[in-house]
Amino acid sequence: MQKKYDAVIIGSGVIGCGVAFEMAKRGYKTLNVDKLGDAGMGSTSGSCAIIRFHYSTAEGVAMAREGYYYWLDWPKYLEKRDPDGMATFRNTGALVIKTPVNKNLARVKTALNEFGVGYLEVEPEDLHHYIPNVNLASYFPQKWVDDPEFGQPTAHRINGALWVPESGYISDPKLSTHNVMVAARAKGADFVFKAEVTDILRKDGRTAGVRLADGTKIEAPVVVNVAGPHSYVINRMAGVEESMNIKTRPMKQEVAHVPAPEGVDWERDGYMLSDGDIGCYSRPEVGNYFLIGSEDPECDPRLWVDNPDDYDMNFTDQYKCMVMREAMRVSDLRVPNQYQGVVDLYDCSDDWIPIYDKSDLPGFYMAVGTSGNQYKNAPVVGAMMAGLIDSCEQGRDHDSDPFQFYLKYTRRTLDVGFYSRNREINTDSSFSVIG
């Protein structure tokens, strides 16, 4: 490892590696520093890696649509085959249930139309073609599991759904991150593991690099915070957190794996199901399982975590609640006594929309607050951050004259000011993992 770089990137998750690849392509000599043992071992490894388009803002849909093409184009985009294998996109399609939470998908349909995403309207009476042994009752507004009315329908029928065929998930999020690291290395990027950043160096009013736990100093005029659920720790180290209008905090999330109903080959035939009526999403998982996550209904407790290095990794009532909700829709879902799945952390922002921005410390940038919904966007974020950093280092004042990023596959321009740390809370957000 050299001691001088053009840029140090803190974190080697899917987004940190994406930033490295894109900066290396622009000629920056980069170093990613990660305290874990390999790329993608942080919250990326717990990701459900779902690729879907129904965000609550037009910008959210635009990013997801653009990201989709990077995944379709994966080996060509990376220009390098990983000897460990390449992650693949499983194009299963997605069924998105209409609910009052997503305003019956009216705004989503407008954005899908604008971005040329095809979909079918599915009437309630046709949902049995999609969901095995479907129960059409509505449970909105949802109840928490200890509410006496939990599990009681609130109306006899949901409003139908959209079927979006161009959706699915990535086979292995950790492998996909390794793919990006291999590609970045081929462009000259360096990576160091089991190395913890403990301080941000400053000189002449700007960032000057990082100090590691073993005392090593690495000099660099640019430092990028891509530390996932530790993002607030790094922002505090840099002294930039206090002046930010939008802040980030780690939140615990549980993901359940439960066996598919008897006689259903969900691993082969299943798809992504986003059911805002019960407040859950799901997708097929290896072993003929339903993988179930929460869409964070308002009634559910938020599991904020004070210390991302030391939190309770056991399953809680969140798990039980999600599985029972899914079983309300998929009547024959098997509910095992033994809990199986994943516990991990979101890096949650105040409005569940990420911060892709500079900071008040010149040379210090951040791609943080990914709020459980930015895996799919990682390659686009890498390209966008590299463009933003390049532009700011050449003198742009991004706060007063926001960088405009060209989405190369969908051929549109995105105002990166949308992701500003100093924005007002975006009230269009779902304030959930849907973004």
Ligand SMILES: Cc1cc2nc3c(=O)[nH]c(=O)nc-3n(C[C@H](O)[C@H](O)[C@H](O)COP(=O)(O)OP(=O)(O)OC[C@H]3O[C@@H](n4cnc5c(N)ncnc54)[C@H](O)[C@@H]3O)c2cc1C
């Ligand atoms: C349970 C779960 C399910 C999800 N499902 C989806 C989904 O289906 N679709 C979707 O689009 N998104 C999903 N996400 C979100 C997505 O996975 C994240 O947005 C994405 O993985 C974040 O990547 P990252 O590189 O920013 O962070 P991370 O992968 O967390 O990487 C951050 C890295 O920084 C390192 N680090 C932190 N502090 C330091 C330090 N001081 N020194 C050195 N290194 C440090 C950590 O070790 C870590 O490796 C999900 C997330 C979770 C937790």
